[in-house]
Amino acid sequence: MNPEQRDSSPTDRSPAAGAHDCAQRLSCLLDGELSAQECEALVQQMHGDDEACRRWALMSCVGDALRSAEVGAWHAQGFTARVSAALEREPTVLAPAAVPPPAMRRWLLPGAGAAVAAAVLIAVGLPQRQPAAPEALARRESVAAPVVASPARPVQVDRSPELERYLAAHREFAESTVMPRSTPYLRTSSAPAPREPR
Amino acid sequence: MQRGVRQGWRWVLPWLCLLTLAAQAQDRSAAGAEADVRSAEQWLQIVQQAARRLDYVGTVVYQQGDEVRMSRIVHIFDGQVSRERLQPMDGRPREFIRNDDEVKCLIPESRRVVVERRARQDAFPALTGAATSELLQHYQVQVVNRERAGGFDAQVIEIRPRQGDRYGYRLWVDRGTGLLLRSQTLGERGEMLEQMAFAEIRIGGVDRGSLKPSWSTDGWKIDETTHKPVDLRGQGWRVSPPEGFKALYAVRRPMPSGPALQAVYSDGLATFSVFIEPATGAARDEPMPQRGPISAYVRRVGDSTVTVVGEVPPATTRAVAYGADRIAR
Numbered sequence: 007m008n009p010e011q012r013d014s015s016p017t018d019r020s021p022a023a024g025a026h027d028c029a030q031r032l033s034c035l036l037d038g039e040l041s042a043q044e045c046e047a048l049v050q051q052m053h054g055d056d057e058a059c060r061r062w063a064l065m066s067c068v069g070d071a072l073r074s075a076e077v078g079a080w081h082a083q084g085f086t087a088r089v090s091a092a093l094e095r096e097p098t099v100l101a102p103a104a105v106p107p108p109a110m111r112r113w114l115l116p117g118a119g120a121a122v123a124a125a126v127l128i129a130v131g132l133p134q135r136q137p138a139a140p141e142a143l144a145r146r147e148s149v150a151a152p153v154v155a156s157p158a159r160p161v162q163v164d165r166s167p168e169l170e171r172y173l174a175a176h177r178e179f180a181e182s183t184v185m186p187r188s189t190p191y192l193r194t195s196s197a198p199a200p201r202e203p204r
Numbered sequence: 205m206q207r208g209v210r211q212g213w214r215w216v217l218p219w220l221c222l223l224t225l226a227a228q229a230q231d232r233s234a235a236g237a238e239a240d241v242r243s244a245e246q247w248l249q250i251v252q253q254a255a256r257r258l259d260y261v262g263t264v265v266y267q268q269g270d271e272v273r274m275s276r277i278v279h280i281f282d283g284q285v286s287r288e289r290l291q292p293m294d295g296r297p298r299e300f301i302r303n304d305d306e307v308k309c310l311i312p313e314s315r316r317v318v319v320e321r322r323a324r325q326d327a328f329p330a331l332t333g334a335a336t337s338e339l340l341q342h343y344q345v346q347v348v349n350r351e352r353a354g355g356f357d358a359q360v361i362e363i364r365p366r367q368g369d370r371y372g373y374r375l376w377v378d379r380g381t382g383l384l385l386r387s388q389t390l391g392e393r394g395e396m397l398e399q400m401a402f403a404e405i406r407i408g409g410v411d412r413g414s415l416k417p418s419w420s421t422d423g424w425k426i427d428e429t430t431h432k433p434v435d436l437r438g439q440g441w442r443v444s445p446p447e448g449f450k451a452l453y454a455v456r457r458p459m460p461s462g463p464a465l466q467a468v469y470s471d472g473l474a475t476f477s478v479f480i481e482p483a484t485g486a487a488r489d490e491p492m493p494q495r496g497p498i499s500a501y502v503r504r505v506g507d508s509t510v511t512v513v514g515e516v517p518p519a520t521t522r523a524v525a526y527g528a529d530r531i532a533r
Contacts, residue, residue, distance in 0.1 A: 168492065169492045169495070171459065171460055172511055173513060175459060175466060175477065175479070176468075178307070179466070180468075180514075181452065181470055182470070182473050182474070182475065183472045184255070184375065185384070185387060187255070187286070187302065188290045189400065191290050191307075192273070192275055193496070193498070
């Protein structure tokens with residue numbers, strides 16, 4: 007699901023043109039194995055082919071559900087449409103240079119489940135205390151931009167490896183009377199291995 | 205005159221009825237308030253008890269700035285030991301299995317179990333019961349409104365710092381069980397620094413089997429480190445924490461760069477650690493990048509590096525770093 011990979015993949019794999027082969031090629035598209043031209047052709051063909059569109063949605067849904075039940079749940083009726091509409095309204099989304107060819111953009115959206123849903127969760131799902139603060143709006147835009155530029159990659163904050171090390175050591179002792187004991191681990195769950203083997 | 209009195213009497217009955225009704229209404233509301241309103245202090249104690257004693261399983265969403273993470277949490281209390289399993293659902297596969305003060309981090313890609321054991325140090329007070337009243341010296345705790353959270357009727361509690369050297373919190377507590385369903389850490393201007401919320405939770409009736417990790421750790425490398433308690437002063441160091449922060453632990457522990465001293469301070473809600481290590485490289489005196497409520501400051505003191513890390517404002521970690529001093533042994 008990496009756009010660069012998809013664009014630069016070898017073209018020697020030329021899928022048969024028959025409609026029965028549609029599923030095969032959709033699967034290749036999902037796996038990022040189609041070249042830019044093949045993507046373009048497939049997307050053109052899918053225009054107006056309801057059956058192919060349904061199959062695409064189903065395949066994305068199955069893939070996401072296999073990865074995680076929560077991501078799978080984001081395929082609820084109309085979710086993709088709402089996310090697409092929300093992204094359409096974001097002018098900055100189209101700005102980054104790394105945006106894939108326009109025809110692909112729409113087809114990348116369903117597969118971008120995790121990243122898009124994360125952005126939407128921030129933007130609408132989890133109400134902030136001061137939702138209209140200018141910094142918050144600015145941040146929201148900066149969240150949306152990388153979402154389309156690299157759909158499969160989760161939005162990450164800059165990590166200082168040095169800080170991670172101290173955080174991992176700190177969380178062992180970080181105790182609060184009211185917060186659950188696991189809170190420090192929630193904070194740092196994506197941290198690298200807590201301690202280097204010595 | 206007589207007519208006037210008689211007319212007055214005519215009004216007695218309606219007035220009596222009205223007053224009786226009013227008094228009854230007031231009685232009812234007073235009784236209702238008594239059953240309903242628990243003091244802020246009581247709520248904090250309830251939350252504290254519930255977190256340890258309740259069995260629950262659920263999905264928790266953690267948000268910090270642009271980042272959203274989901275984790276599965278199982279918690280079981282058997283009357284003696286509080287056991288927990290935390291399963292982050294994104295990032296690299298990891299699992300944290302906690303048995304009271306021992307946490308095992310399972311790292312499947314390197315087939316490693318890192319055991320973090322935190323020996324209770326008798327020299328320091330435990331963060332329980334009594335701490336709640338002290339907490340109120342440094343925070344203003346207010347029982348606010350009721351809202352739904354995680355599918356439950358929740359009481360919202362606001363905790364505001366009396367001084368700017370620590371953060372505030374907003375808690376959503378299940379009115380039925382006292383379980384913390386949602387919490388936000390709030391900055392000076394009330395902006396949200398981090399948030400955790402149960403997207404879905406089941407309280408009670410949790411199967412013990414759900415504490416079992418996803419992977420069998422047979423043949424995995426066990427990486428266990430014991431932290432040796434130390435006396436910071438005996439080591440020639442003095443740390444001056446802000447008022448209300450008490451020393452919880454002081455240990456000598458291995459860090460990737462070598463052995464370090466770690467002293468932990470808490471005011472009951474926020475914690476910070478002070479790491480003291482032999483200095484390597486150039487002298488430094490700078491903050492580290494902030495992450496949500498976590499700030500850090502590094503400072504060279506003589507031939508040592510002092511690093512302060514914790515869920516406190518940057519000015520506080522800086523002040524603590526500057527307050528760390530060598531003392532004559």
